[in-house]
Amino acid sequence: MWKRIGIILIFTLSTIHFKQFCLATEDESNELKLAIVNHETNYTNLTYQECDWKPGCKLKQLSCRYLDEFMNHINITITEEYYRTPEEAKDAVRTNKVVGALYFTENFTDALVARLLLGNMSDDNTINQSEVRVWLDTSNQPVGETLPTDLHVAFQNFTKDIHSDCNIREELLEIPLSLMNLD
């Protein structure tokens, strides 16, 4: 059964333009910060959140594995900052404290694994929980131009690794990208 399974990858990508803040923040610092909200692990503080994963076919805390894959391959220097809730993280994007936010639900790993097994027979809830939610300030040049691609490539690499570690035949499908507006 495992052998016939393909994967559909969906990112929820929201973009925020707050051009009025651009000039105000230019002088402050060149450091780019990305907000991480990861409900799969326990929250510690703004600068630290434990996020361990084990190599091989270990289907636990896959959000951490994905984050590592992503952070290890991006070209620009980005610092992670940890937030408790997606609302706080979105506010941080709005107020230019961070250039973007990534949110993993507490059920991310289970939902992703279920989705790998069920493909498009997954129920809506599974689909919803297995999505990485991304909000980016696309008015920021390196962020708007390269991060969406980097996020996708990293996700492909990440699922490729899981496929090969778990001996599942690789059948990556096209990645649908759903653009959403920030309410």
Ligand SMILES: *[C@@H]1O[C@H](CO)[C@@H](O)[C@H](O)[C@H]1NC(C)=O
């Ligand atoms: C989070 O903390 C609780 C209580 O200390 C612990 O039982 C649980 O294993 C921790 N979860 C993770 C992912 O470390």
Ligand SMILES: *[C@@H]1O[C@H](CO)[C@@H](O)[C@H](O)[C@H]1NC(C)=O
């Ligand atoms: C955050 O937590 C880590 C690990 O417990 C600790 O080393 C660090 O000093 C904390 N940082 C702040 C700003 O509290």
Ligand SMILES: *[C@@H]1O[C@H](CO)[C@@H](O)[C@H](O)[C@H]1NC(C)=O
């Ligand atoms: C990384 O940066 C170099 C130099 O700016 C650029 O040529 C290259 O295309 C970048 N690679 C990726 C994956 O963004």
Ligand SMILES: *[C@@H]1O[C@H](CO)[C@@H](O)[C@H](O)[C@H]1NC(C)=O
């Ligand atoms: C995660 O799954 C549990 C058990 O199915 C469920 O009770 C919980 O509401 C889910 N979490 C979210 C954020 O939906």
Ligand SMILES: *[C@@H]1O[C@H](CO)[C@@H](O)[C@H](O)[C@H]1NC(C)=O
């Ligand atoms: C996916 O959905 C389409 C249409 O809803 C269906 O024709 C197709 O057989 C499904 N594929 C799988 C693998 O379930």
Ligand SMILES: *[C@@H]1O[C@H](CO)[C@@H](O)[C@H](O)[C@H]1NC(C)=O
């Ligand atoms: C997932 O479900 C929650 C709660 O039902 C909803 O608020 C949210 O918009 C959904 N997210 C996506 C990306 O569909």
Ligand SMILES: *[C@@H]1O[C@H](CO)[C@@H](O)[C@H](O)[C@H]1NC(C)=O
């Ligand atoms: C994806 O994997 C390839 C081969 O291992 C590597 O060259 C590339 O840098 C990776 N890209 C990302 C974005 O992880």
